[in-house]
Amino acid sequence: MSRKNLKRYFEILEIDSGASLSEIRNAYIRLKRLYSTDSIVITPIADEFSKKRRLAVLQQIEEAYTKLNEELKDEHQKSTYFGKPGIASENVSEGEEGDSVSFSGDVLRQIREKRGIHLYEVALDTKIRVEILENIEHERFDALPQEVYLKGHVSNYARYLLLDPRKVADDYISRYKAWKADVKDKT
C-alpha cells in the first residue's frame, strides 16, 4: 500500500500515522459507535446529517480499519515468507515463531522502504537524528548511543513502523548486548 493511502486511512480513523495497533482499534470502535448511535452531538443535526450520509461515513471507517489490518497482516506473511520473522501484530497471534523473531536493522530498513518512507520523514516525526537511524539500520553498534537511549530510539522507530515497540527493542538490544559482551571478551 502506498504511503499516501496509508496516511489517508489513518486520517479517516483520526489518529497519527505512528499509532499503535491498540490505538487503531480503539479509534475504530469509538468512531463506529459515534456514527451508528444517536447522541447529543448527532441529534441536533440528525435531519441534515442523514442516515445515508452517516452510513457512507461508517463505510469509510470500516474500509480504513480493514485495509490497515490487511496491510499489517500482509507485512507479517511476506516477512515470514522470506524467512524473516513475523512482525509482531496483535491481530496475528500465532506466536509460533515468537522465539526466533529477529528484528535486525536490515529488516527495519526493508519494512520502511516497502512503505515508501524516507529516513528523513522518520527523523522528522520521531525526532531521532538521521545518522542515528542509519546506524540503527546498519547495526553499527560502536557508533550508537548507550543502551538506555538506544532502546528508546529503537522503540520509537518501531512504533513509527507500526511494529510492536517492545518486541522489536528487546530483540534489537539482545544483539547489541551480545556484541558488547564480545567486545569485552576481546579486551
Next chain:
Amino acid sequence: MVEKEGKIWAIGGGKGGTGKSFVTSAMGTYIAGKGKRVILIDIDIGGANLHSFFGISRPKKSLTDFFEAGASLNKLAVKTGIDNMSLITGDIHSLASDNIKFTQKLKLFRHIMKLNKHYVIIDLGAGSHNNTIDTFLMADKKIVILEPEITSVENMYHFIKNALFRKLRMSLREYGFKDIVEQMWERREEYNIKSLRELMDCIRDNFSYVGDIIDKELSDFKLYLILNKIRSSDDILIGSSMKSILMKYLGVDTKFVGFVEYDDSVWRSMRERRPFMLNYSLSRSAKEVEVFTENLLKGKEIKLSRN
C-alpha cells in the same frame, strides 16, 4: 515554540453561558503572566461583562467612542489590575444590529490588527449575528467554547454553519463568482438543497472550477475547540466527537485543545471580585486553563490518554 503568527484570537460558539468570558479572562491572565502583552476586547452584544471577572467596574469608555468620536483603541484600553493586560469594552449601543456600517467594521478590524504587539483576545458573546460572525472570521485563531449539553451543541453547529456560509459567500465573491451562493440558495427547492453541506456539494457538482476554491476556503477555516464545565471524564469524549463530525460532515478542521471541569470556585471568584487564575491558581481548573492556552499558543491538540 510559540507560533509567530496568529495573535488575534476570537472566542465564540453560539450559546450564552457556556463560559466564553470566563475562558477569555482566564486565558488572558495566563498569557499576561508569561510576560506577554495582552488586550482583551469585550464585544458581547447581549451584555459586555468581562470587567466583572477582574472585579473592576464597567469602563466608562467603550467602542462607541471609537465609532463615534474616532478615539484610538489604545486610549480605550483600561487597566485590569493584572500586569501586561488591559481591557476594551464594547457596548450594546456601539454594536447593536445596524448601528455600525460595514466600512466602520473594517476600520475596527484594521485597528485591531495594528495592535499586533499584543495578544488580542476577543470575547464575542452569544449569538450568530453578522457582526459577531465577521469578527470571528477576521481572527487568526477561531476558538469555540462548548458545554457538554445538547443546547450548546445545537447552537454551536448553527454558529459554525453560519460562519462558514458567510465565509464561502464572501470569498466566492472575491474570486468573481458574485452570486453563485445566493443563486444556488434561492433555487434550493429546485436543487433539493436542505443544508450547507448539500449546498457545497451542489456547487461543486454544477461548477467544478469552484470546487477548488471551496476546498481552499475550508482548509483556511480552522477551528479550536474548548470544552467547558465538564462533569465527568466521559464528557471529554464529546469534544473528540464534535471534532470528528465537523470534519466528516462539514469538512471543517478542528483542533480539540482542551477542557475545563465544572468548578464552583469560578463563581466564587466572581463573588469575591478577584481574578480566578490568581485567586485559585492551584486549582485543577486553573491547570486545565493553562493546558489549553499552551496548546493554543503552540497550535497543538490535547493529548488524551487511552481511556
